Amino acid sequence: MHKVMVTGCLGQIGSELVAQLRAQNGVDSVIATDIRRPDHNETVESGPFEVLDVTDYDRMLKIATDYQVDTLIHLAALLSAVAEERPQFAWQLNMTGLVNALEVARELDLKFFTPSSIGAFGPSTPKDNTPQDTIQRPTTMYGVTKVSGELLCDYYHTKYEVDTRGVRFPGLISYKTLPGGGTTDYAVDIYYEALRKGHYESFIKEGTYMDMMYMPDAIGAIIKLMNADPERLIHRNAFNITAMSFEPEQIKAAIQKELPDFEMTYAVDPARQAIADSWPNQIDASCAKAEWDFEPQYDLEAMTKDMLAQLKTRI
Ligand code: AKB
Numbered sequence: 001m002h003k004v005m006v007t008g009c010l011g012q013i014g015s016e017l018v019a020q021l022r023a024q025n026g027v028d029s030v031i032a033t034d035i036r037r038p039d040h041n042e043t044v045e046s047g048p049f050e051v052l053d054v055t056d057y058d059r060m061l062k063i064a065t066d067y068q069v070d071t072l073i074h075l076a077a078l079l080s081a082v083a084e085e086r087p088q089f090a091w092q093l094n095m096t097g098l099v100n101a102l103e104v105a106r107e108l109d110l111k112f113f114t115p116s117s118i119g120a121f122g123p124s125t126p127k128d129n130t131p132q133d134t135i136q137r138p139t140t141m142y143g144v145t146k147v148s149g150e151l152l153c154d155y156y157h158t159k160y161e162v163d164t165r166g167v168r169f170p171g172l173i174s175y176k177t178l179p180g181g182g183t184t185d186y187a188v189d190i191y192y193e194a195l196r197k198g199h200y201e202s203f204i205k206e207g208t209y210m211d212m213m214y215m216p217d218a219i220g221a222i223i224k225l226m227n228a229d230p231e232r233l234i235h236r237n238a239f240n241i242t243a244m245s246f247e248p249e250q251i252k253a254a255i256q257k258e259l260p261d262f263e264m265t266y267a268v269d270p271a272r273q274a275i276a277d278s279w280p281n282q283i284d285a286s287c288a289k290a291e292w293d294f295e296p297q298y299d300l301e302a303m304t305k306d307m308l309a310q311l312k313t314r315i
Contacts, residue, residue, distance in 0.1 A: 008076030054097035082181030170211030228292035243296035
């Protein structure tokens, strides 16, 4: 990973990944791309940036060729809740974007990473300690694109020997860039509202467990997996990874330890609740631990302390 092109760099993962890789390897080591070029944006202004619609294969190939990248990290995709509102567009963006990115990786012999998600599981998947290899019959368009993506990445590896790698991310919690349109977003919103209003109205129902992870662990996982010894990788794509699993009452309690007056009520959104209900309670990350030493640093308490401290200085 000497010269990395990142698609969807203005999203929640991309903005932090680009910053970390540039800090580690130099500003010119990352070519950040996204469909728009906003003004006064750190990711855009801190190093090479190109406007790229990932459904445009020729432009993607040209940028990767011009900058002579050796790695492609493909992040551009719609998240679960918005994908469910626009399923045809979600298929078009998530799948055409991925096929184009895999083709560029094949053409230029690039290392390749793309994230899958806990959304690749469905109601018939075992809900607790969900195994790495198990039933995957998701009932959302997001999940359909994620399972298809996992299979495509495996295919490009076995058929064309592209060095594809990936993880199934849980809900990601961060303080720099807001997530856009996910089901797990409540676990980010809650921190902002706790500081702004001292109150949060949760769109996810009490008792709904979902896997989560703090962004520094997610960025660390991408970098670690991309640097992992290929000989050790049995699964390659779609490794289950998680750092914690909680339900809304538990994140509320963690925040109350820091902000005792914080209160939470519920106004459940049926659409996002249905998605959450189709996902696992808690997945098993033992293959990631065994094959590339995945080891998250933050639990709910440590994450909550850091989130609130960081957000206090930003809000
Ligand atoms: C979402 O909620 O859509 C994402 C995910 C778990 O993939 N955060």
